[in-house]
Amino acid sequence: MLLKLRNCYYSYKPNEPILKNISFSIKEGEILAIMGCNGIGKTTLLKCIAGILKWDSGTCIFNGQNTINANRIKDIGYVPQARKLPFSYLVKDLVVFGRNGTNNYFQSPKKEDYDIVDSILNELGIYHIRNSYCNELSGGQLQMVFIAKALASFPKLLILDEPESHLDFYNQFKVLHTISKLAKEKGISTIINSHYPNNIMKIANKCLVLSKDKYTYGDISSIMTEKTIKEYFYVNSKLIDLNYKDKNVPSFVFLGT
Ligand SMILES: Nc1ncnc2c1ncn2[C@@H]1O[C@H](COP(=O)(O)OP(=O)(O)OP(=O)(O)O)[C@@H](O)[C@H]1O
Structure with a gap:
């Protein structure tokens, strides 16, 4: 196991945790997608894992070491949200x-x-x-x-905050393909924040969806369901299977609130 979080908490303000009791793990070469509504704590989660923010409590084992209090974590590559320099x-x-x-x-x-x-x-x-x-x-x-x-x-874990936001469809595919290739060919594990279920279903093995008081985590196919979209995003949807180049491409159609 490359990364293992157990019962992790983080708060910006005392006694108001944004992240509560978070537990999950990620193996070498796995891609984990983090989803959830705006402002729910996805970027905060990535920053805590990368050591940019310090967990309040819990256990975070990366590459065999407890990094809960680490200042700088070697072997993690962090790509923040798109910004101009x-x-x-x-x-x-x-x-x-x-x-x-x-x-x-x-x-x-x-x-x-x-x-x-x-x-x-x-x-x-x-x-x-x-x-x-x-x-x-x-x-x-x-x-x-x-x-x-x-x-x-040469990180063992790549953390990307909404890498495909603001990109056109072609460039979204290009970035997603690159992440998938790095995981498959180099065994680089990846955690990616995304607002696009159809994108993450193309590349992720696991998914964690955050809400204010709970989260759900597991294999991508068991988590990315119409029920999860309704429960965590308050949107009705239909999950359909499309065939493209002899491959099954599951895709959500979002119907309304
Ligand atoms: N430095 C900070 N100090 C205090 N509160 C903060 C700070 N940074 C973020 N927050 C608050 O923490 C909450 C979670 O923010 P975060 O950026 O992690 O959400 P997010 O899920 O990544 O949102 P989005 O999808 O809009 O990017 C928000 O309510 C935000 O206002």
Whole structure:
């Protein structure tokens, strides 16, 4: 087991926990999707797992170590929600910051670091933009650059906060395909926050859906049901099976509230 959470709590304000009694685990190469309404605590959960926020209590075992009080967790790559950069960096210079797993802009990278960056950019199919300025990229390209930066420290666990938001359908597929490929071919486990059930059903093995007072967690097919959509999102839906290229593609049609 790569990550195991037991009875974890987190609150921004005393005695008002946002995350209550959270328990789940993730194996090597598994993809876990986190879902839930706006403001329910998904980003908070990702930040606690990544060590950006400190759990109030519970046990969080990552790679055999209890990380409940860790300041910086090695081997976790974190990709925050899409954002514009305050400064303009070349793609290769931004991605190389990921080499030491921090945003330490003052440590000079070496040639070996740039070689590793080049191979990652190549693997993600964005080598051709290595000398482009990040603030001149499209949203889809920028998202791939942030994923490259997170991969630059060779993480065992990749954490992505709504990676497909703001992207067109083609780029959503591209990002999802990349996440799935990294899990299958490199065994990189992934936790992904998403607002798109049809997307996560394409790539996730497990799913955790949060609400204010409870959550549900399990295999994706047992969790992503019409009942869960009604109970956690207050929306009526119909889950249909479509056939595409000889594969079954389960998809929700959202009918109304
Ligand atoms: N730094 C903070 N201090 C106090 N409260 C916060 C802080 N950050 C977030 N919150 C609150 O915690 C709750 C959960 O926020 P969070 O960003 O984790 O939700 P989310 O499920 O990721 O939302 P969304 O789907 O809209 O991105 C919200 O009510 C938010 O206002």
